[in-house]
Amino acid sequence: MASRPPTSSNTRGTKKTRRGGADCNTARIGFIGAGKIATSIITGLVSQRGQVDPKRIYVSAPTTINTDSFKVTYPGIHISKRNIDIFGRFDCDIVFICCPPNVIRNLYKIGGSRPAALTTNFIPNMRHPVYIFSLVFGFTTEQIKECLLNPENPERYTAKFFRCVISHPIAFGVGHWWIDIEPDSANFPNIVREIFTRISLIEYAPESLLDTICIIAGSNITFCYYFINAIADGAVKKGMPRKLAVKFAAKVASSASQTVLTTGTNATQLKEDASSPSGGAIYGQMILDKSEVASGICGAIEASYKRSQTLAMTGKTENTE
CATH class of the missing domain: 3.40.50.720 (NAD(P)-binding Rossmann-like Domain)
Incomplete structure (x- = not known):
């Protein structure tokens, strides 16, 4: 230089x-x-x-x-x-x-x-x-x-x-x-x-793609924390101490993410591979489906994108929705 x-x-x-x-x-x-x-x-x-x-x-x-x-x-x-x-x-x-x-x-x-x-x-x-x-x-x-x-x-x-x-x-x-x-x-x-x-x-x-990535990497990381906390809540409900429950939930989320990145396998396939017939995992997934968790996450992503777009297009900081 x-x-x-x-x-x-x-x-x-x-x-x-x-x-x-x-x-x-x-x-x-x-x-x-x-x-x-x-x-x-x-x-x-x-x-x-x-x-x-x-x-x-x-x-x-x-x-x-x-x-x-x-x-x-x-x-x-x-x-x-x-x-x-x-x-x-x-x-x-x-x-x-x-x-x-x-x-x-x-x-x-x-x-x-x-x-x-x-x-x-x-x-x-x-x-x-x-x-x-x-x-x-x-x-x-x-x-x-x-x-x-x-x-x-x-x-x-x-x-x-x-x-x-x-x-x-x-x-x-x-x-x-x-x-x-x-x-x-x-x-x-x-x-x-x-x-x-x-x-x-x-x-x-x-x-x-950067606007979409901005939402995924910005707003959506809070959703990941939300999900980790929800898993920890379930563990606490079954008697695990809060600090230990959060630690275990974070490790499970981390290992799942690393598996997707390392193998390149579709997450849906990995989900199926980890679910035993008539086992606890599939019963839990049915509760998630009934609660429309997947739709809720997609909706949250759309809401985050829409709000960011509103700020970029209107210049207004107050809630206009």
């Missing part, structure tokens, strides 16, 4: 000029938005597995609802209420756009034919590569670009944009990251690969 020449005082004069190219041990990582997914990524980064000093992490958010706790939990982390600081004063190398979709939709409403800038003013012409990852549901990378790059001279930017979905377990070093580019290709930034493979498995997914 090329060295960074000094920058002019009128664009980024409040920050120190860094000499030499950034690497996985020096890269500055920025977040626009301080919600749950940003919190999960930051937690994973500063964990023992992530090995990132909080002093290398920069967050912008309009309120201090979450950022006040960041200062306590991650001493040295940098906080601002100005999105422009992520690119200007803080001079980040890797940036995650983690704001809710209604924020981007409102920019389009304000801007008219073009959206207003997410950063108040368009980001400065960075003289070094900056890698921007959008986690915003319902918006393409081209739409995110329009909210950040000055349309008068877009060719002067060295920013590279990607769209992705990151699962919340990244906080614990076991997350998944789906991105619209092959992670092993030369077009995927090596600096990002080196940092984030410590705490997540990075996989390719076409952009056309």
Whole structure:
């Protein structure tokens, strides 16, 4: 990566000029938005597995609802209420756009034919590569670009944009990251690969599927926790201590998932293989069918998708359903 020449005082004069190219041990990582997914990524980064000093992490958010706790939990982390600081004063190398979709939709409403800038003013012409990852549901990378790059001279930017979905377990070093580019290709930034493979498995997914994956990996993981808790409830009802019941339920769910992934066998077939004639499993499944559990899960997925779509399309945060 090329060295960074000094920058002019009128664009980024409040920050120190860094000499030499950034690497996985020096890269500055920025977040626009301080919600749950940003919190999960930051937690994973500063964990023992992530090995990132909080002093290398920069967050912008309009309120201090979450950022006040960041200062306590991650001493040295940098906080601002100005999105422009992520690119200007803080001079980040890797940036995650983690704001809710209604924020981007409102920019389009304000801007008219073009959206207003997410950063108040368009980001400065960075003289070094900056890698921007959008986690915003319902918006393409081209739409995110329009909210950040000055349309008068877009060719002067060295920013590279990607769209992705990151699962919340990244906080614990076991997350998944789906991105619209092959992670092993030369077009995927090596600096990002080196940092984030410590705490997540990075996989390719076409952009056309990322909205659906966002729901599966985001909202639906809460359904998995719900199901694990329901299994634990059943065990507690039969006399097992709660802590032990949750542990067993989680292990059963984990082994079932690993079996599907390892064998590649359809889950329906595996279900049949594990059910003995006139055994307890088939009797239990009949109760699940009678309770329409499968339909309920499908309905929950549809409701989650519809709500996210409403936020992305209307820009409203209140419940409109």
